[in-house]
Amino acid sequence: MPTLMSSNGRKRNGGDFNALDFFSGCGLVTEALKPWFTTLWANDICPKKCAVYVANFGGDHLVQGSITKVDGSEIPSADLAWASFPCQDLSLAGNMDGLSNGSRSALYWEWVRILEEMNERRRPPVLCAENVVGFLVADEGKQFRSAYLALRKLGYLAGALVIDAIHFLPQSRPRSFLVAVKEGTPFERETLTAQEPHPLYHGKAVLTAWKTADDPEWLWWILPQPPRRNLQSGLRPIIITLRDKVEGTTLLAENAGVRDRVEVYAAETFISTNVNELAKFEGARLKTTTRDLVKRYNEIITNVENDPSLKIEER
Numbered sequence: 001m002p003t004l005m006s007s008n009g010r011k012r013n014g015g016d017f018n019a020l021d022f023f024s025g026c027g028l029v030t031e032a033l034k035p036w037f038t039t040l041w042a043n044d045i046c047p048k049k050c051a052v053y054v055a056n057f058g059g060d061h062l063v064q065g066s067i068t069k070v071d072g073s074e075i076p077s078a079d080l081a082w083a084s085f086p087c088q089d090l091s092l093a094g095n096m097d098g099l100s101n102g103s104r105s106a107l108y109w110e111w112v113r114i115l116e117e118m119n120e121r122r123r124p125p126v127l128c129a130e131n132v133v134g135f136l137v138a139d140e141g142k143q144f145r146s147a148y149l150a151l152r153k154l155g156y157l158a159g160a161l162v163i164d165a166i167h168f169l170p171q172s173r174p175r176s177f178l179v180a181v182k183e184g185t186p187f188e189r190e191t192l193t194a195q196e197p198h199p200l201y202h203g204k205a206v207l208t209a210w211k212t213a214d215d216p217e218w219l220w221w222i223l224p225q226p227p228r229r230n231l232q233s234g235l236r237p238i239i240i241t242l243r244d245k246v247e248g249t250t251l252l253a254e255n256a257g258v259r260d261r262v263e264v265y266a267a268e269t270f271i272s273t274n275v276n277e278l279a280k281f282e283g284a285r286l287k288t289t290t291r292d293l294v295k296r297y298n299e300i301i302t303n304v305e306n307d308p309s310l311k312i313e314e315r
């Protein structure tokens, strides 16, 4: 992990940082941050999810209830405020009401209100809002633009990236992240950002968001190169299944109903992000097929993105 620095510029070791986990649910963010961050405060409205959270992390720092009742002045100061806010109004599986009309994704603005209420000095140096990719593209990026500008207004530099779980697991699950750092906070720009879009993290959806944000200060956040996958062993059965899908893909995409398209989407995301390794593994024949497939994949995604009645992802 690249070196993080505290807001006073001193380097700190993993585990030394503190986080606020908004929309904490069962605690997956708290769990993922554990090697580097201690969660000082968490909040969720769902009693069942809170019970799971308490069973795993204790309840002393968890506030069960609606974020609408949280007062920013009561929250401890921390290095990071994370918000995995509800996705239903931004997901193609939902009604696409977005951040302005939706009763759930619009809770993003409660998070912003709380950040406003924490005064400038106590506001965390780093923010992250995570959601489905619809966050970036809903309403042709206009919803994202207002979310982005709200953080800029609070004195943060920001940018978005998409990370797909498929780089780490045999499952495609792209998620968008709006990451912001308070102006003046020292951070390793050369390790954590790129000069220009990186194909792995800044695909079409991020480019839509960037164009709509229209801000020269935009940050192209990047991650270290994902680990190389060992296709010869654990993933072999999946590759074989996918090879079958490759052969039927065009047909499927043309004739499929919603469920099939979801499968096509997952298969093709996997294939298109692993073109070189797959070609090595399967030989030249697949290499040609894969190239065609990637082209077809891009066409399908464009169609799916333009068709709100199709389900791509649910959570």
Ligand SMILES: C[S@@+](CC[C@H](N)C(=O)[O-])C[C@H]1O[C@@H](n2cnc3c(N)ncnc32)[C@H](O)[C@@H]1O
Pocket (backbone or CB within 6 Å): 023, 024, 025, 026, 027, 028, 029, 043, 044, 045, 046, 049, 065, 066, 067, 068, 084, 085, 086, 087, 104, 107
């Ligand atoms: C996308 S999920 C986050 C999942 C979480 N990261 C986890 O590990 O389970 C969004 C969460 O927002 C919570 N939520 C919905 N409305 C809320 C509200 N008014 N106040 C606080 N939390 C709310 C839901 O209960 C859900 O757990």
